[in-house]
Amino acid sequence: MQTITSRDNPNVKRIAKLTKRDQAKKEGLIYLEGTRLCEEALASGQKASEVVVTEERISWAREFTPDIEPLVVSREVFAKISQTVNPQGVAIILNEPKLTADIPSRGDGKDIYVVLENTQDPGNLGTIIRMADAFGLTAVIVSPTTCDPYNDKVIRATMGSVWHIPIVRKTMDECFDFFESSKTDTLAMHLKGTELGAGDLRLPCAYFIGNEGDGLTDATSARCTKLVKIPMKGKAESLNAAVAASVIGYELQKLI
Amino acid sequence: MQTITSRDNPNVKRIAKLTKRDQAKKEGLIYLEGTRLCEEALASGQKASEVVVTEERISWAREFTPDIEPLVVSREVFAKISQTVNPQGVAIILNEPKLTADIPSRGDGKDIYVVLENTQDPGNLGTIIRMADAFGLTAVIVSPTTCDPYNDKVIRATMGSVWHIPIVRKTMDECFDFFESSKTDTLAMHLKGTELGAGDLRLPCAYFIGNEGDGLTDATSARCTKLVKIPMKGKAESLNAAVAASVIGYELQKLI
Numbered sequence: 001m002q003t004i005t006s007r008d009n010p011n012v013k014r015i016a017k018l019t020k021r022d023q024a025k026k027e028g029l030i031y032l033e034g035t036r037l038c039e040e041a042l043a044s045g046q047k048a049s050e051v052v053v054t055e056e057r058i059s060w061a062r063e064f065t066p067d068i069e070p071l072v073v074s075r076e077v078f079a080k081i082s083q084t085v086n087p088q089g090v091a092i093i094l095n096e097p098k099l100t101a102d103i104p105s106r107g108d109g110k111d112i113y114v115v116l117e118n119t120q121d122p123g124n125l126g127t128i129i130r131m132a133d134a135f136g137l138t139a140v141i142v143s144p145t146t147c148d149p150y151n152d153k154v155i156r157a158t159m160g161s162v163w164h165i166p167i168v169r170k171t172m173d174e175c176f177d178f179f180e181s182s183k184t185d186t187l188a189m190h191l192k193g194t195e196l197g198a199g200d201l202r203l204p205c206a207y208f209i210g211n212e213g214d215g216l217t218d219a220t221s222a223r224c225t226k227l228v229k230i231p232m233k234g235k236a237e238s239l240n241a242a243v244a245a246s247v248i249g250y251e252l253q254k255l256i
Numbered sequence: 257m258q259t260i261t262s263r264d265n266p267n268v269k270r271i272a273k274l275t276k277r278d279q280a281k282k283e284g285l286i287y288l289e290g291t292r293l294c295e296e297a298l299a300s301g302q303k304a305s306e307v308v309v310t311e312e313r314i315s316w317a318r319e320f321t322p323d324i325e326p327l328v329v330s331r332e333v334f335a336k337i338s339q340t341v342n343p344q345g346v347a348i349i350l351n352e353p354k355l356t357a358d359i360p361s362r363g364d365g366k367d368i369y370v371v372l373e374n375t376q377d378p379g380n381l382g383t384i385i386r387m388a389d390a391f392g393l394t395a396v397i398v399s400p401t402t403c404d405p406y407n408d409k410v411i412r413a414t415m416g417s418v419w420h421i422p423i424v425r426k427t428m429d430e431c432f433d434f435f436e437s438s439k440t441d442t443l444a445m446h447l448k449g450t451e452l453g454a455g456d457l458r459l460p461c462a463y464f465i466g467n468e469g470d471g472l473t474d475a476t477s478a479r480c481t482k483l484v485k486i487p488m489k490g491k492a493e494s495l496n497a498a499v500a501a502s503v504i505g506y507e508l509q510k511l512i
Contacts, residue, residue, distance in 0.1 A: 123379055127496045130496060132490070133491055134488045134491070134495050136490030159492070159494070161492050164491055233512050234388070234390045234393065236386055236416075236420065240386060242383075243499060254487075
């Protein structure tokens, strides 16, 4: 293994391109950097197609990606590629998982789905994916306009859950078709909804969370079984989208 | 009102310094920029000590800060001061509120406190302050090592709640002294705790949330009445700190 010391090396140039999410996405790839992110993905069964390490981290590559010949680069070259302030000298390229084609089902009538219509904040999306994995939801469904689940900030915020729970990209129409045919309750989280009471929740259930600033679209709200809001004893009018999604997820999982 | 077009104007230089949070903090001031942030603070009764606007926004200053002579600057100068990508031409300087000296009480035995020991992520702190305001908690208590509540990112995430709910900075010792003398239950959120059951919650209650990576210190956990964790039906081991704080806040407010 020869250590690459030139930024002009064609492999280095190719990897550097893939660190831009737009470019990686176009090629159906994901660039991950740092030991935690890389190890979480590999431990979850994701297969790396390429590995880039500094000389000091060759042993990491041997341990975590034994089947792949790593691209070994100098610290200077790695720092040039790196997207972080303190590069750890470890990066992998993965094939992007397909956003599951069909909405999955547990088959026992206890499905819980969180449906995100146009969520824009990567931290919120990541936090919701993590919550959904923790509470045992069946899937996270994202609208076509919701931010990219394989955005670096989303992946970081999921703490590995992005690899564990099905993430499905569907239009709202496709969602309602599925939920109507599967007799799944549909709850719109809406500031004009009625306060959620004990009797409002039954499984299977899909709950819809809107955009951070604008909430759900009228079209989506109108098609849901019920408009509900979280009871709040204080003064603030609304909650962060990830917090709202989590409170409902928490209440629903009590019914599993 | 003469429009200032030079970056070397002493007033401009002074304001530019205050956009650095460290400097503003040293002087007991807060720099806020953008219509939403400024209007939230002013609507909550905070008094601006200085106002900076571009010529186009003089009417904003007349409406929102009628008692203050605004510093009017050119767009170029404002862009130079600005901390945002798309400057809105509106900024104010506030005196930093004192982090309330004493832990407040409602006086009806229904107090709920969230205590943050070394929370580091500004988004988490802001989201928790917003949640606490929404659910009617009595106060948010932050340890000396928890991040600055008047950090710009925190203020943004609170959506105005930073001006509405008491925020108190106390050591853990000071907290326990107060909670013991006021017979307030103390719950440590801890991955080794017992799963929270219906009988575990009573008011008044203070619940302790630890650092994002390390959780609560052993010393703090040991002094709490009980170690609890949120029941989770899924696979992820833990929740985001703001989500965990919100789920408990939600459950506790049901008892108000």
